Amino acid sequence: MRRFYAPSENFNESKITLSVEESRHLRDVLRLRSSENVQAFDGEGREFFCEIEKLEKKGTVLRIIKKIAPTAPESGLDLTLVVALLKGEKFDLVVQKAVELGVTKLVPLNTKRADAKSKDSEKKLERWRKIIIDASKQSGRATLMQIEMPVDFKEFINSASKIFGDANLLLFAERNGSGFSGVKTNKKVVAIIGSEGGWDDAEIEFARDKxxxxxxLKGRILRAETAAISIATILQHRFGDIS
Incomplete structure (x- = not known):
C-alpha cells in the first residue's frame, strides 16, 4: 500500500490534504487515480487508510476511511544519535539509515576533527528533513525522526545531563574506552559517534568528566558513517526492538 505524509495541520476529521510535492508524486510518478486507496501518516504517530477523493495540482484531497496502526511501530528505545558532521552524501546516508533503524532524534555535531563544517545549515536541514520523510514512508514509521541544527561538541556535552536526565550517556571512541558489555540496560540512550579523524584526547576527557x-568497539575498523549505522543497530538489538 502506498504511503504519504501530511503534517497534522493538513488533517481534519474526515479529510487530508497532501502537499504539492506529495500530490505530484502520487499523480505523476505513481500515476494513482481518484477512488484508489492509500495510507497517510502525520509524522506524530497517527496513520490512516484513505481513498483518493480529489486530484489537484495545488493539493490532493484524501478521504479518511479509518484510523489504522502504523505499519512499523516505534521502538521501545528512546535513542538519540549524535554524529560528527561528515562530508558529501555520507551524512545523508546516516540520516536515512537512522530513520530505518528507529532512531528517535539525530543531532549533527561540530567537533575538532569533523570532516565538514556547519555552513549552509538551514539548507542542509531542509534536505535532511526531506530524507527523513522519504525514509519514513519507505520504512513504515508514522513518527518522524527529529533532527536538530548542528551543535558544538562542548555545548552538547555540557547540556546533555540536564536535557536527557537519567539516559545512558555514551561516547564511542577508537581508544581509551571500556567494552560494550559494561553498558547498563536503559530505555533511554544518547550515543555520540565521531568523524573519520576520530576524537581529540581533550574531547574524550571532557566527555568523561561530564x-x-x-x-x-573492537574487532573492526569502520568508516564514520558505518560506525553510526552499526552502533544504532547494536543499541536497538540490545535495548530496543531488533531481535
Missing part, C-alpha cells in the same frame, strides 16, 4: 561512558 559523566559520559567512553566505549571502544
Amino acid at each position: 559523566n559520559f561512558q567512553i566505549i571502544t
